[in-house]
Amino acid sequence: MKDAATRDAYGQALVEMGDDPRIVVLDAGVSDSSRSKKFGDKFPERFFNMGIAEADMVCTAAGLATTGKIPFATGFACFLLGRTMDQILVSVAYSNTNVKLVGTHTGLAVGEDGPTAQMIVDIAYTRAIPNMIVVQPADWVETMQATRALAEYNGPAYFRLGRPKVKGIFDSSYKFEIGKGRVVKKGSDLVIFATGIMVQESLTAMEMLEKDGLNVTLVNISTLKPIDRDIIIEMASSHKAVITAEDHNYIGGLGDAVGEVLLEAQISKPFKRIAVKDHFAETGTGPELFEKYGLSANHIAKAVRDSLK
Amino acid sequence: MNDSPLTSPDITQLKRTALELRRLALKIIFQAGSGHPGGSFSATDLMAALYFGGILNYDSENPDDPKRDRFVLSKGHVTGIYYAVLAKAGYITESDLDSYRKINSEKFLSGHPHPKTAGIEIASGSLGQGLSVAHGIALGTRLDGYDSKVYTIMGDGELHEGQVWEAAMSADKFKTNNLVAIVDYNKVAQDSITKDLKDLEPLEDKWKAFNWDVHRIDGHDMQAIMDVLRLPLHPEKPRVIIADTVKGKGVSFMEGKTAWHGVAPSPEDYEKALKELV
Structure with missing residues (x-):
């Protein structure tokens, strides 16, 4: 890593x-x-x-x-x-x-x-x-x-691709495949589908949640098209709620792609999208912007807690 | 390049070929009920020279030969003449042309070119892209160590697109001397006379300022076309041939008219035009 x-x-x-x-x-x-x-x-x-x-x-x-x-x-x-x-x-x-x-x-x-x-x-x-x-x-x-x-x-x-340094997530045993999502961490209750830098952000949120006894599943969706329908359906079906996380506008991105799969598969679960909410941001450091515009680990953790209430 | 001298029978034959191509282009536009006769006819003599004057090195039996010369129709709307040329060159048959602009066209003879049709390198139809594409092809064949030449025909109105001048700078930077751009300077765009949209002049100076090897010819003088196309490549500069042409050339009532940019002839006009194309 x-x-x-x-x-x-x-x-x-x-x-x-x-x-x-x-x-x-x-x-x-x-x-x-x-x-x-x-x-x-x-x-x-x-x-x-x-x-x-x-x-x-x-x-x-x-x-x-x-x-x-x-x-x-x-x-x-x-x-x-x-x-x-x-x-x-x-x-x-x-x-x-x-x-x-x-x-x-x-x-x-x-x-x-x-x-x-x-x-x-x-x-x-x-x-x-x-x-x-x-x-x-x-x-x-x-x-x-x-x-x-x-x-x-x-x-x-x-x-x-991204500008800032991100944590190593996968070791050399990892095998990337176009069109395949991958479980990064297996938990229960809720599944987060994250892409790009938001995989790292989700892992930080999960550390915070573990202190509260909440263990959620994290799936890395690195191919946004063609989307991995199988892993989305399997994971959404086996968890109580779904969250998507992307550093992108919430229209047309990962959240929509996952939502489309769930609707077509008639899987109805509590569903939240962590994403930019259809506005332009501003200047500031990346972490500051993530905090202000709803993308940070804090926001992901809150969305998990709200979903499992 | 063929170094043998060009005889006047060759020129006569090329002129005859150009006439046949004009008739065929008009026929398929008429049959389709839509198309672009004006820009097809201004480009006809140039394309006839490229494909049938021994300029372009191609083999329609082996269309993917990596050593072939390439042609990119940057002014992609003139498929009337392009498909007529591809049929005469043997990439498609004349009966394939019946499906021009028709649904389920087996050879994909769409209103604008697409590489599903044999002999076509890339899709076009959005003006301004072909020079960059042709330049990319020229760089690729050069990397492979082939002496392929890459030709593209652009419209004059197309030169309003800024990307053309991005590509002009790029080909200068990389000294891409196997790239030959031809400007079909017919002076007429879709809704206006080109200079009323934005005057291109002084056009030779513009290309010279971009450090290209600039030539200007009468784009309907077959001898002049062949003479410039047979020139050895410049040792380092890309070449542009500014060809003064007439939109609708060959049909008196179409010549120089915006009205004939993008409409098919009526049956009466079609018959009238054929009488002139002899």
């Missing part, structure tokens, strides 16, 4: 995969922050820093993909996705080119740079795009494996 930002693991994974001549990496002029620079330093001939031109980058990646390359088009999620909806729809998703869109600096966890840098609509956006899969890893080990899995997967993908 290793404490590190998922973007750090991504940079390391690219370097480790770099001997594969099909791997090419593009960045929109933020490679020091996104960590794609690590790849660029080692494999400069297959690294294309496109400057602050996300639309051009996404389509260039699509062109590279048609020649059999596996492009990782990397940038700050706000601009990588916000600038390029049309390019992603036409040149990537509809064309079904093998482009991996890698958005770093997601959610309120970004912190002080404020709402223009805090991407909170990317899961909603990418989930709604045909042909696109959506993956958000929770820690170093999962990011390393997921980066490789995305390279092996043939098709468009969005990879959602």
